[in-house]
Amino acid sequence: MEVKLPTFDSVFSIDCVIFGFDAGELKILLIERNEEPFKDWLALPGYIVEQDESIDDAAERILYELTGLRDLHMQQFHTFGEVNRHPQGRVITVAYYALIRINGQKEVKPVTQYAKKAFWHSVNDLPKLAFDHSEIFNTGFNKIRRRLNYQPIAFELLPEKFTLTQLQSLYEAILNKKLDKRNFRKKMLSYGFLKELDEKQKGVSYRAAKLYKFDRRKYAKIFQNEMNLVQ
Amino acid sequence: MEVKLPTFDSVFSIDCVIFGFDAGELKILLIERNEEPFKDWLALPGYIVEQDESIDDAAERILYELTGLRDLHMQQFHTFGEVNRHPQGRVITVAYYALIRINGQKEVKPVTQYAKKAFWHSVNDLPKLAFDHSEIFNTGFNKIRRRLNYQPIAFELLPEKFTLTQLQSLYEAILNKKLDKRNFRKKMLSYGFLKELDEKQKGVSYRAAKLYKFDRRKYAKIFQNEMNLVQ
DNA sequence: AATATAGCGTGTCTAAATTACACCATTAAA
DNA sequence: TTTAATGGTGTAATTTAGACACGCTATATT
Numbered sequence: 001m002e003v004k005l006p007t008f009d010s011v012f013s014i015d016c017v018i019f020g021f022d023a024g025e026l027k028i029l030l031i032e033r034n035e036e037p038f039k040d041w042l043a044l045p046g047y048i049v050e051q052d053e054s055i056d057d058a059a060e061r062i063l064y065e066l067t068g069l070r071d072l073h074m075q076q077f078h079t080f081g082e083v084n085r086h087p088q089g090r091v092i093t094v095a096y097y098a099l100i101r102i103n104g105q106k107e108v109k110p111v112t113q114y115a116k117k118a119f120w121h122s123v124n125d126l127p128k129l130a131f132d133h134s135e136i137f138n139t140g141f142n143k144i145r146r147r148l149n150y151q152p153i154a155f156e157l158l159p160e161k162f163t164l165t166q167l168q169s170l171y172e173a174i175l176n177k178k179l180d181k182r183n184f185r186k187k188m189l190s191y192g193f194l195k196e197l198d199e200k201q202k203g204v205s206y207r208a209a210k211l212y213k214f215d216r217r218k219y220a221k222i223f224q225n226e227m228n229l230v231q
Numbered sequence: 232m233e234v235k236l237p238t239f240d241s242v243f244s245i246d247c248v249i250f251g252f253d254a255g256e257l258k259i260l261l262i263e264r265n266e267e268p269f270k271d272w273l274a275l276p277g278y279i280v281e282q283d284e285s286i287d288d289a290a291e292r293i294l295y296e297l298t299g300l301r302d303l304h305m306q307q308f309h310t311f312g313e314v315n316r317h318p319q320g321r322v323i324t325v326a327y328y329a330l331i332r333i334n335g336q337k338e339v340k341p342v343t344q345y346a347k348k349a350f351w352h353s354v355n356d357l358p359k360l361a362f363d364h365s366e367i368f369n370t371g372f373n374k375i376r377r378r379l380n381y382q383p384i385a386f387e388l389l390p391e392k393f394t395l396t397q398l399q400s401l402y403e404a405i406l407n408k409k410l411d412k413r414n415f416r417k418k419m420l421s422y423g424f425l426k427e428l429d430e431k432q433k434g435v436s437y438r439a440a441k442l443y444k445f446d447r448r449k450y451a452k453i454f455q456n457e458m459n460l461v462q
Numbered sequence: 463a464a465t466a467t468a469g470c471g472t473g474t475c476t477a478a479a480t481t482a483c484a485c486c487a488t489t490a491a492a
Numbered sequence: 493t494t495t496a497a498t499g500g501t502g503t504a505a506t507t508t509a510g511a512c513a514c515g516c517t518a519t520a521t522t
Contacts, residue, residue, distance in 0.1 A: 010241055010242065010243060011241065049241075049312070049323075051241065051321055052314060054312055054313045054314050055310065055312030056312070076309070078307070079307060079310045081243070081280070081285055081286030081325065082285045083283060083285050090282055092243055092280075092286065092323075092325075094310050094312065094323075164470090164471090165469075165470080180511075180512080181470095181471090182471085182472070182473080182513095183510065185472085186472095187508095187509085204468090204469080204519080205467085205468075205518080205519045206467070206469045206518060206520095207468080207469060207470050207516075207517040207519080208470085209470055209471085210471090394499090395499090396498075396499075411482075411483085412499095413482095413484095413501070413502080414482085416501085417480095417501095417502095418479095421479095432499095435489080435490085435497090435498080436490045436491060436496085436497075437488080437491095437496075437497040437498045437499080438487070438489045438490090438499050438500090439488085439498095439499085440499055441500090
């Protein structure tokens with residue numbers, strides 16, 4: 001028997017595509033829904049915008065309530081406004097993305113009852129998601145793939161100190177292709193915004209690699225006139 | 232005395248930044264408002280989304296009602312959702328842009344009473360616009376400036392047949408800088424998507440230039456794998 | 463102590479792309 | 493026929509991108 005759900009008028013919602021990088025794999029944050037419609041389905045963390053909050057504020061709040069994550073730097077990337085994207089009524093959703101470091105210790109866990117749980121899932125074998133969330137995810141993934149070329153977003157996914165090999169395997173995960181080690185290093189170092197530290201990797205059973213830091217200040221200086229326009 | 236306006240709950244709206252190119256100048260389409268708030272102010276063409284239309288459909292309809300223009304290829308570029316961006320209540324607006332040829336003959340003219348008139352205005356000395364429309368315009372202008380580098384959007388602004396000098400001066404208008412003539416031509420022609428016609432410019436009092444066409448089919452072939460990613 | 467293992471770190475050559483730069487040719491109008 | 497305005501063209505120098513392979517070093521194992 002089909003459940004009859006109430007309907008509602010226009011509402012805005014937010015959906016979040018949160019990328020993390022762990023064990024050489026690119027992941028996104030999903031929730032298991034605890035409400036109709038799509039109860040028990042997997043979905044992007046998302047909910048309804050309140051009357052008295054900006055959409056940027058709403059994105060922060062909603063992500064916190066559904067996953068316990070706070071203070072991410074989220075950016076909107078597209079608004080989805082098909083008439084029938086939500087079965088109960090008109091819902092236009094603004095999609096945001098963020099990239100964060102997954103810390104082994106920090107658990108993701110819903111703060112409200114709206115989600116049963118929150119967890120990381122590899123981007124590679126995603127199941128079908130609730131609503132049009134699969135489409136939202138794809139759009140977001142393409143956005144960051146493109147943005148990787150002209151914005152320093154990769155560093156948000158890595159620990160503060162990282163090796164060049166880690167950086168490269170992250171690029172490979174996002175772009176989904178192999179890169180040449182020597183050329184990759186040459187290029188990254190040539191930008192001049194990586195700071196070589198006096199420290200090395202620890203706890204590996206092979207020659208330890210040098211650690212680097214992303215130097216935000218240098219980056220800003222170098223890329224003030226960033227746009228690589230014609231001529 | 233201040234007019235007391237009614238308030239309303241959440242609504243979605245659309246605002247359009249429509250670029251045109253005429254007489255060597257980049258222009259956008261503005262309306263003069265005929266309703267409170269901001270009656271008599273200049274604004275971007277924009278209005279409220281209906282319950283039963285997608286936002287893409289709404290953008291088309293609204294632009295038509297306010298300017299008489301139809302069948303443009305509009306693309307959303309950002310959603311503005313500050314709480315107080317509209318004095319009467321919560322309005323979240325999805326901003327769209329389009330680029331079109333301004334045909335001397337084709338007049339722009341509102342179809343509804345919501346706008347007193349519609350007209351083209353140079354992007355260079357825009358007055359302050361209603362609501363946060365100045366900000367919306369700036370965001371949109373930056374978007375197309377960036378998009379010019381990797382999408383063939385310039386050709387939407389030119390007549391079907393154009394000279395290389397016209398193309399160059401359009402680039403210069405959007406990027407707001409001078410380009411080198413020989414290098415510009417070399418580069419544009421090297422892409423291979425410009426079709427040289429057997430025709431020349433007419434009605435000029437100097438040596439007539441060759442006319443070219445943008446060949447959409449060739450472009451599509453060449454730029455299937457367009458992204459210029461790392462390596 | 464010797465050896466195996468796994469990933470670290472490095473340089474050169476070639477091809478392609480980008481930039482800087484100046485003058486003669488053509489047309490219409492005066 | 494002269495003038496005014498824009499059209500159209502090439503080369504050299506520099507920079508950037510891409511292909512490509514091996515010895516080094518830290519640890520673990522025996």
